[in-house]
């Protein structure tokens with residue numbers, strides 16, 4: 069039988085950090101991931117990771133305040149304090165594990181400036197920080213010998229006597245179904261970017277874990293908080309890192325004007341993401357865009373800076389936009405990038421379902437609130453990945469194995485797969501539905517939203533659900549059947565869409581990334597609170613929780 | 628723009644045909660990549676086509692495959708480059724790996740080789756309270772190797788690996804270099820000692836394929852050469868490598884092709900029994916698959932021409948040395 073004290077779902081930064089931590093505590097831990105660990109989406113993070121190092125004259129309180137303000141006061145301040153005060157040690161830990169990080173002249177870690185922060189406290193490896201960290205964590209996994217179920221697709225969480233007790237999973241290479249029993253499961257399955265078309269996210273980012281937790285009864289929190297990144301390429305949605313603006317790149321409209329001076333006269337291009345995205349969208353809506361885009365101009369930075377610090381953008385510009393960034397500005401637009409919302413957890417990763425933890429982008433500890441600061445997500449993954457790993461490992465020490473009927477569970481999972489594979493009903497495939505759904509999400513849940521649009525979206529999602537119930541899988545085989553995987557992912561995406569729209573309709577104000585044209589201002593009197601969505605047979609059920617405020621009283625946000 | 632992809636397909640469940648070519652014609656944008664076209668096929672034409680891909684921007688390392696005979700990332704290979712005259716684009720799985728299905732290969736051997744080089748930082752002594760200090764130039768230099776995305780393109784096209792499956796191969800060796808050149812790592816000599824063994828840095832034939840195949844500019848061959856220098860500096864001079872290279876050259880000069888049976892024997896030495904026993908399993912597997920090299924190694928026809936080539940090369944080398 070396959071069984072582990074701690075089973076981590078997902079091998080991104082959060083998942084591998086959690087596994088290393090649980091291993092340190094002596095737990096029998098394994099990771100399960102639908103792609104090889106180093107293929108995980110954490111790779112994509114270009115810009116860097118934030119930490120306030122005190123020996124550099126920075127203070128974690130300043131970092132925490134920037135984060136609180138960036139979150140539009142929706143972030144829980146106790147969690148933010150933990151993240152920011154533990155950031156330095158965690159960063160150093162990553163350096164000790166082997167991450168190279170760029171240095172200053174004395175050979176100490178060097179920083180760059182990032183949006184929404186008054187100090188340069190973003191540590192980086194050229195412009196592939198995520199990749200550099202991901203590969204180093206994988207090295208640690210090899211060193212520890214932690215088992216990785218590589219290219220295994222989690223189908224569902226197993227619930228037993230009110231606890232999460234493992235997963236059912238599909239070994240992609242063979243198409244065989246397995247049950248993995250676990251005392252605790254840590255969900256680290258990443259975001260849900262591909263629900264939006266276009267998006268900066270990789271194709272595998274489909275909200276599987278959020279939907280699985282939602283189905284298992286966990287609460288999702290602040291799902292309406294979907295971040296649009298200010299600089300994505302038109303069409304493909306490929307991201308240009310915020311590092312570009314950190315290094316001093318300008319945003320220009322069709323008149324060649326640095327329009328940010330009208331929206332954020334102090335921080336200019338480095339105001340927080342929601343602010344910059346809205347400014348761009350306003351420029352475009354008011355006719356000062358070019359083909360639905362504005363321009364990002366790096367030319368004045370000079371070849372040396374561009375070559376040393378922005379290498380990946382040179383390649384991306386050339387390969388995906390046909391632009392030489394040394395010579396021309398790049399047309400960009402706001403594009404879906406990140407979800408602040410997710411499975412509600414406490415500061416040790418515990419969710420509302422016993423035995424189930426969550427960390428990373430799929431979780432919502434509430435450190436990002438209404439808007440995540442650039443380079444705070446990598447920090448979130450490693451700090452709360454570690455904390456969940458430690459906590460889960462400790463808890464399992466004196467826990468008995470759940471008594472599962474493995475054969476029944478495997479049989480049921482196999483049956484439902486068989487059913488799906490043999491169905492020919494509509495002949496309609498996942499690809500059409502996924503595309504239509506994505507375009508709808510972008511249209512009705514974009515930078516700006518309103519009641520009518522979101523209601524339309526809600527009706528459409530019901531329609532997608534009906535279509536999905538008749539979806540047909542073309543590939544009937546078992547070996548590496550990606551057609552089947554995509555079909556299963558679409559089911560998860562639709563559930564996430566349902567929760568996102570429910571949250572969006574519920575929150576009747578504009579806060580952080582949630583900008584409603586029908587409720588254009590922040591309303592602290594009524595909405596300084598979290599929106600929780602739980603699944604019931606009758607549809608999503610909504611509830612609220614107060615925001616935790618420790619040191620910083622809500623004030624107006626100006627950049 | 629219309630493009631036709633000729634895809635090498637394979638499905639182990641399909642007992643009738645071992646593998647086959649299938650043509651797909653799709654309409655794509657002028658800026659589209661080979662991956663965009665394949666995704667279009669998968670989404671709109673044939674859902675049974677399997678391939679790995681995720682990031683579409685050359686960072687996840689999933690989509691390496693052979694395009695017109697050479698390994699590339701499908702996502703950063705433009706259609707207009709792969710088919711300048713509008714001809715069919717040939718798409719096949721990577722080489723030097725078993726195919727699982729269609730364009731998906733088994734990466735197990737790839738990762739086993741990576742594991743072989745103990746790919747994790749091993750600093751000396753207790754950790755400092757803060758970060759390790761290290762010159763930025765050294766870190767920038769390392770960034771060049773760290774940008775490896777473990778896609779396997781170099782390994783797919785490695786000619787040395789093709790003849791000797793024990794070769795640690797370019798990706799894992801580049802990974803090893805990442806630690807050898809890291810000022811924080813304290814195991815440099817041990818690492819070099821291991822890499823100096825049979826199947827390590829001396830087994831590269833300097834064919835340059837890996838440099839050409841690598842989509843991230845890692846240039847594995849250059850790293851291998853740098854490690855040879857470092858190994859010599861560290862005092863490892865009596866190498867398998869030197870002997871292996873000699874044995875390789877001898878065989879080709881003698882018969883015009885590689886005597887795979889005698890190569891390992893000559894390399895490790897006739898009397899190195901433990902090492903020779905180690906080759907047993909490889910030999911057995913080769914035998915089972917009908918791939919055992921012939922016991923009697925007969926020269927190719929016109930081997931004289933090969934020998935003439937050797938003479939010529941020696942003559943020019945001689946001149947250069949003077």
Ligand SMILES: Cc1cc2nc3c(=O)[nH]c(=O)nc-3n(C[C@H](O)[C@H](O)[C@H](O)COP(=O)(O)OP(=O)(O)OC[C@H]3O[C@@H](n4cnc5c(N)ncnc54)[C@H](O)[C@@H]3O)c2cc1C
Nearest residue numbers: 078079080082102110113115116222258428429443445446
């Ligand atoms: C283009 C881009 C640039 C970014 N840049 C930055 C930056 O500079 N700084 C920053 O802080 N943040 C950045 N972010 C955000 C950050 O990269 C992510 O939020 C973070 O990496 C998420 O990590 P994770 O570990 O939670 O999830 P992921 O890295 O997405 O990992 C998810 C894991 O879950 C597995 N999984 C999912 N579903 C299943 C299933 N059904 N079965 C089995 N396994 C499954 C996957 O295989 C994968 O291993 C960026 C994001 C993008 C898109």
Ligand code: SF4
Nearest residue numbers: 785831832834835837
């Ligand atoms: S140069 Fe060496 S490592 Fe690179 S492909 Fe050729 S033989 Fe292999």
Ligand code: SF4
Nearest residue numbers: 775776778779781841
């Ligand atoms: S060295 Fe280059 S080709 Fe080889 S695995 Fe790394 S990135 Fe791919």
Ligand code: FES
Nearest residue numbers: 681683688690702
């Ligand atoms: S799809 Fe990620 S490297 Fe090509």
